[in-house]
Amino acid sequence: MTTKHFTKEEIESLKQNPFTYKVTENVIGFTVDFKELFWTYYKGGMRPMEIFVRTGYDPSVLGERRIGNFAHKLREAMKSGKGFNISNGRGLKPKPKPKKYDEMLPEVAIASMNYELKYLRQEVEFLKKLYALETRKKQGK
Numbered sequence: 001m002t003t004k005h006f007t008k009e010e011i012e013s014l015k016q017n018p019f020t021y022k023v024t025e026n027v028i029g030f031t032v033d034f035k036e037l038f039w040t041y042y043k044g045g046m047r048p049m050e051i052f053v054r055t056g057y058d059p060s061v062l063g064e065r066r067i068g069n070f071a072h073k074l075r076e077a078m079k080s081g082k083g084f085n086i087s088n089g090r091g092l093k094p095k096p097k098p099k100k101y102d103e104m105l106p107e108v109a110i111a112s113m114n115y116e117l118k119y120l121r122q123e124v125e126f127l128k129k130l131y132a133l134e135t136r137k138k139q140g141k
Contacts, residue, residue: 004063017056018104018112028062033115035074037107042071056108 005025006014014023019034030038034055041051048071049059059067077083101109 004066006061010061014057014061018108018115019055019057028066030070031115033111037111038071039074039078042074054105054107055111056105 003026006023006028011023011025014020014028019031019037021029021031023029037055038048038051041054042048046054048067049064052059052062052067101113104112
């Protein structure tokens, strides 16, 4: 019942995947986008190992047990109604970092672009509301 520890090289490799939220020697956390994509593929009949490969992860680095546990926890979270934001906040979305889409697998690039687009739209809506609030304050004076 030992957990596979990641080497420094594996940690650096895992950090390069846009679906990795956080990785330490013992733990890897995935973004909400990954969980959504995983769930979509899983409901479509794809096996967890195949999903991890398709999204750019090396199953030999993660280990079968970690992949199985992730799938189990996600299934349980969905059954209980918790949704994709599971495991002590590790499902939170980080601010997008610049990406090189041409170096990614097509599925990973599309999901990454989709996430970035959603994030930017949220930012625009926030700025619009902020601008409207500031305008109302100025008119009120």
